[in-house]
Amino acid sequence: MRYDKGHKENTRRHILEAASTRFRRDGIEAVGVAELMSDAGLTHGGFYSHFSSKEDLVRATIEHAADGARARFRELMNDAGLEGWIRRYLRPEHRDHPERGCLGAALVSELSRHSATTKAAVSQWTVKVFDDVAAHLPSTIPRQKRRMVAVGIFSTMIGALQLARVAPDAKTADEALESGIACALQLAGLKPQSRLQPKARTS
Amino acid sequence: MRYDKGHKENTRRHILEAASTRFRRDGIEAVGVAELMSDAGLTHGGFYSHFSSKEDLVRATIEHAADGARARFRELMNDAGLEGWIRRYLRPEHRDHPERGCLGAALVSELSRHSATTKAAVSQWTVKVFDDVAAHLPSTIPRQKRRMVAVGIFSTMIGALQLARVAPDAKTADEALESGIACALQLAGLKPQSRLQPKARTS
DNA sequence: TGTACATCAGTGAACGCGCGTTCACTGATGTAC
């Protein structure tokens, strides 16, 4: 068969989305190219007409996921503000479904061992997160501290989510999320006296 | 040859130490059993008289590393206090040498995809860290908030270290560490007005 | 309008390789007699 204009680009996007889900769920190394292509409804041989190597796919997946994440970040920040974003990032559904969540939290320690090019793709995304968070901090945070606070808030969030994911029981896992929320809010200068329990939130 | 009493236990410890270093440097999945045994000066066949599987080694390595980490934590906490520990954890040497540093920071996102038994080993360690940190918080932190603050501080630290490790340039990487220190200290109620620069520290 | 050819996304067999694991074996030494 011969394909529509735009067909190949569509296929590429399908592969990227399959990779994004699989990588977050199982880790990069644990997922094979053949498995991935089969998820996208294709056979493995065609992979190399889309990407030059698996590592190239990893880089492209990070960039693809970062674009999506940033768009969702902005939407949410407008709807629910910084506090809403923090609570949403650290809710139990996010902990329990890494395959639909933050690629950074799912893969950061694995990615730190990848190529400089791949790490640069991650870092371009984290730098944007820092900027976005800094821009939404309350005006009580002095200008020269905003970036530092933004980096600290995101460190707390990504760390708390990962600790929650290795917790062996619900109590420890919930505690990690709740502590992350309370501490991130405190750093942001929001509700320093806030209750420990996060509000129940739905998507 | 026939071996000394205690020889086998010694060999086991050598394997655990080789695994601990290699896993932190390259990730668990990237390191083969044969490679590991060769690091320990042995051939791969003998591996299974020490461990029932690679996953069993992973669990044992976490427990081994946790014992060492806790001993070092206590020593440092007595010498330098909570602030000293935070600064030491987030110093550039730790970022640049994961193979000699915190196993949790190096492997947490990979470990979240391992067996429940393995995750339980990680979590037993994190729970002890939380207890140790909570016990060393200044008395200004109210009793019922201490544990939450301890969890938040460690989340910030482990998150900041990982973000520093994916940073593509020295400036971004240093910023992550410095922000982590400043925010961890603020959460701990230590020097909320502290400078952004960490003190230069040596081992 | 009809025919021959070019295009090119996707197919699937095959490659060399390293993985985790198994197992028959080695050989130095302790023990039984």
Next chain:
DNA sequence: TGTACATCAGTGAACGCGCGTTCACTGATGTAC
């Protein structure tokens, strides 16, 4: 004291398997004439 045997940590060849990557091929359709 001397000899035969048991022990057991470690050896290294071999297993089946799945990996990333390559490549000759397919076949539906667009294009040239």
